[in-house]
Structures are given as C-alpha cells and as structure tokens.
Amino acid sequence: MREWAEYKLDESDGGSTVSISGPLLISTIGVLDRELREFEGSVQRIDLSGATEIDTVGAWVVRRFSKEQDAEISGASDQASDLLAKVEESESTADIKPQRPRTLERVPEEIGERVIEFGHGVVRVVGFLGAVVAGFGTLLRHPSRFRGKALVRQLELVGVSSLGIIGLMSFLIGIVIAQQGAAQLRQFGAEIYTINLTGRLTLRELGVLMTAIMxxxxxxxxxxxxIGTMRLTEEVDAMRTIGVSPMEALILPRILAAVLMMPLLGFYASVVAIIGGAFVSELTLDIPFLTFLSRIQDVVPIYDLWVGLIKAPVFGLIVALSGCYQGMQVKGNAEEVGLRTTQAVVMAIFMVIVLDAFFAVFFSELGWA
Structure with a gap:
C-alpha cells in the first residue's frame, strides 16, 4: 500500500511547528500540497525529521510553504538540505510574462518588421519569377528535356477533372444572372435585354473570373x-541531388497546364452559363430556348469573347505561380503546408481580381466596352 506524505501541527513549546512525515515525492505529495496551500494560521518551524524520501518537487513544496509562513526548516537530512538549497538558488523574481512595450515603441517596430518582411517577400518573388523564366529558356534550348507526360497529367487534373464543378457553378450563375436581371428589367418592360445582359456578362467577365477563382x-x-509536402519530406532536395531540376519537373508543367486550360475552361464556363440563362428564360420569360441562343450571336459583340480569352491565360498564370511559389516556400513543419496553401489561394484570388479591374480599364480605353 502506498504511503502518502502528511503533516501534523504541534503548538507546544511556545510556538507552532508543522511536522512533515512520509515520502516527499511527486507521486505522494499531491494531498499534502493541497492541504498546505489551504493552511490557515502562522508557523514558526517546519520539522522534516519524519520525511523518509524527498525529490525536487517535494523540496519545492516545502520551500514555498516556509516562505509563505516565514518559518525556519529543521530536521532536514543532507539530501533534503541540498535540494532545498538548490530550489532556493533557482528562484527568480522575474515577471512570468515580459512587459509589453509602450504603444509609441511597439507600433513603429511592428510596422518596420512588416516593411522588412514585405521587402524580403518581393525579393523572393522576383527570384522565383527569374527561375521560372530561366527554366523556360532552358526548355527552349533543350526541348528533349520537356516532360510531356507530366504536362498531360496536369492538363487532366487542372482541366478535365474540374469540368463537372465548373459546369455546375456556371450553370447556376447563368440562372441567377438571367433571373435577377429579368426581375430588374421587367420594371421598364425590357425583359428581352436579359439576353444581352447574360451573354455579355458571362463571356466578358463572370465566366472567366469565376473559373479563375474555382x-x-x-x-x-x-x-x-x-509541392509543400515534397519540400517537407525533402523530395525536392533529393531531386536536385540526382540531377533532376524541380523547376522543370514540378513547376513548369503545372504553369503550362494552367495557362493552356484556363481559356478552354473560361469559354466552357461562359457557354454553360448562357445555357443556364436560356433555361431559366424559357421557364420565366417565355423566351424559347433556341431563340435565346440564336439571339446571343446578334447582341454579343465578338470582342467580348476575345476579352475573356485574353484574360484567361493571364489568370491561369497567376494562379499557377501563386500555388507553386507558396509550395516552394514551405519549411519547418506540417503546419506550414496548411498556412502556405491558404496563402496561395488568397494571393491568387486577390491578384486575379486586381488584374480583372486593370483589364476592365484597359479594354475600356481601347473602346472594347
């Protein structure tokens, strides 16, 4: 049966004495520690002559109690005396938490750190873009090094595998545009212009933009x-060791796949959105399905199609660069993979929307509004 540490209070001889007996070990001192924390009254002496064993935790509990009561310790064995002395030497009066700097010091310091980190990030991005350009240059000089199978695989993953979700999303977007547009145009008796709204908006803007976001x-x-997982498991370093360029094997096929598939996916999304608009128009506006589709050819200028097709490969390039760049920045631990993946999506969507706004102004200046 396990023996527990315990104490006894003796108030004879003109003073109070707490006599502690039993093993003062981490496994036996739990009850005694709780009782000493709840102890009320004053003690002049702590007698350890009845303590059979002691470890650092036991010495710390005794030392804390003696400090709270301002009591002297007596009857300690040589081992107990040594541990008590070591515990006393290790005590520190430092704050558990460092003092927070004043606002006038903290804010400029944090701003400076953010600016420096931004500068380092710009340098890393420029270096990555340079490595991508150099990688394409190497492939142009040595076409035999191009990994065709990797490109085909990425074309399948980026394009073919996403047809279902992009088609469903585009169909629903076309329905929403046509339904909401008709609800507003009905106030002016211009429901027929729902065709213009659906066709131009999907071909010029939403088809490509929503596809890029997806x-x-x-x-x-x-x-x-x-790529981040491969960095974490040192597969990228292993590729370099055996003479395989990670840029040529991992990054360039993904970039090419995104650039090549985005125009096709954008056009596909626009067509499906128009079909969705035609579907809801036949149900709610009494515009025949085939009439809606044939009317699209008359009311949508051809340059709206070219605007979407021109933007699509640029958006694909931005998405692929963001994903590959963030993947190559992974280091340290598995948490970094999730963090960099999130940053890749946020960076890509942000840059796509910014570029879309730029293209809107650019094509408007060209008269393609």
Whole structure:
C-alpha cells in the first residue's frame, strides 16, 4: 500500500511547528500540497525529521510553504538540505510574462518588421519569377528535356477533372444572372435585354473570373500542398541531388497546364452559363430556348469573347505561380503546408481580381466596352 506524505501541527513549546512525515515525492505529495496551500494560521518551524524520501518537487513544496509562513526548516537530512538549497538558488523574481512595450515603441517596430518582411517577400518573388523564366529558356534550348507526360497529367487534373464543378457553378450563375436581371428589367418592360445582359456578362467577365477563382481554390491549393509536402519530406532536395531540376519537373508543367486550360475552361464556363440563362428564360420569360441562343450571336459583340480569352491565360498564370511559389516556400513543419496553401489561394484570388479591374480599364480605353 502506498504511503502518502502528511503533516501534523504541534503548538507546544511556545510556538507552532508543522511536522512533515512520509515520502516527499511527486507521486505522494499531491494531498499534502493541497492541504498546505489551504493552511490557515502562522508557523514558526517546519520539522522534516519524519520525511523518509524527498525529490525536487517535494523540496519545492516545502520551500514555498516556509516562505509563505516565514518559518525556519529543521530536521532536514543532507539530501533534503541540498535540494532545498538548490530550489532556493533557482528562484527568480522575474515577471512570468515580459512587459509589453509602450504603444509609441511597439507600433513603429511592428510596422518596420512588416516593411522588412514585405521587402524580403518581393525579393523572393522576383527570384522565383527569374527561375521560372530561366527554366523556360532552358526548355527552349533543350526541348528533349520537356516532360510531356507530366504536362498531360496536369492538363487532366487542372482541366478535365474540374469540368463537372465548373459546369455546375456556371450553370447556376447563368440562372441567377438571367433571373435577377429579368426581375430588374421587367420594371421598364425590357425583359428581352436579359439576353444581352447574360451573354455579355458571362463571356466578358463572370465566366472567366469565376473559373479563375474555382481553379485557384481547387488547383492552386493543390499545387501548394503537393509541392509543400515534397519540400517537407525533402523530395525536392533529393531531386536536385540526382540531377533532376524541380523547376522543370514540378513547376513548369503545372504553369503550362494552367495557362493552356484556363481559356478552354473560361469559354466552357461562359457557354454553360448562357445555357443556364436560356433555361431559366424559357421557364420565366417565355423566351424559347433556341431563340435565346440564336439571339446571343446578334447582341454579343465578338470582342467580348476575345476579352475573356485574353484574360484567361493571364489568370491561369497567376494562379499557377501563386500555388507553386507558396509550395516552394514551405519549411519547418506540417503546419506550414496548411498556412502556405491558404496563402496561395488568397494571393491568387486577390491578384486575379486586381488584374480583372486593370483589364476592365484597359479594354475600356481601347473602346472594347
């Protein structure tokens, strides 16, 4: 049966004495520690002559109690005396938490750190872009090094595998545009212009933009997670060791796949959105399905199609670069993979929206409004 540490209070001889007996070990001192914390009254002496064993935790409990009561310790064995002395030497009066700097000091310091980190990030991005350009240059000089199978595989993952979700999303977006547009145009008796609204908005803006956002969330995050995991498991370093360029084997096929598939996916999304608009128009506006589709050819200028096709490969390039760059920055631990994957998606979507706004102004200046 386990023996527990215990104490006894003796108030004879003109003073109070706490006599502690039993093993003062981490496994036996739990009850005694709780009782000493709840102890009320004053003690002049602590007698350890009845303590059979002691470890650092036991010495710390005794030392804390003696300090609270301002009592002297007596009857301690040589081992107990040594441990009590070591515990006393290790005591520190430092704050558990460091003092927070004043606002006038903390804010400029944090701003400076953010600016420096931003500068380092710019340098890393420029270096990555330079490595990508150099990698394409190497492939142009040595076409035999191009990894065709890797490109085909990425074309399948980026394009073919995403047809279902992009088609469903685009169909629903077309329904929403047509339904909401008709609800507003009905106030002016101009429901027929729902065709113009649906056709131009999907071909010029939403078809490509929503596709880019979907590709960023689906393929961009996959790029970052795959490459990041390979960095974490040192597969990228192993590739360099055996003479395989990670840029040529991992990054360039993904970039090419995104750039090549985005125009096709954007056009596909626009067509499906128009079909969704035609579907809801036949149900709610009494516009025949085939009439809606044939009317699209008359009311949508051809340059709206070219605007979407021109923006698509740029968006694909941004999505692929963001995913691959963040994946190559992974280091340290598995948490970094999730963090970089999130940053890849956020960066890609942010840059796509910024570029879309730039393209809107640019094409407006060209008269393609």
């Amino acid at each position: 590709v960023a969330g689906r393929s961009g995050s996959a790029f970052a997670a795959q």
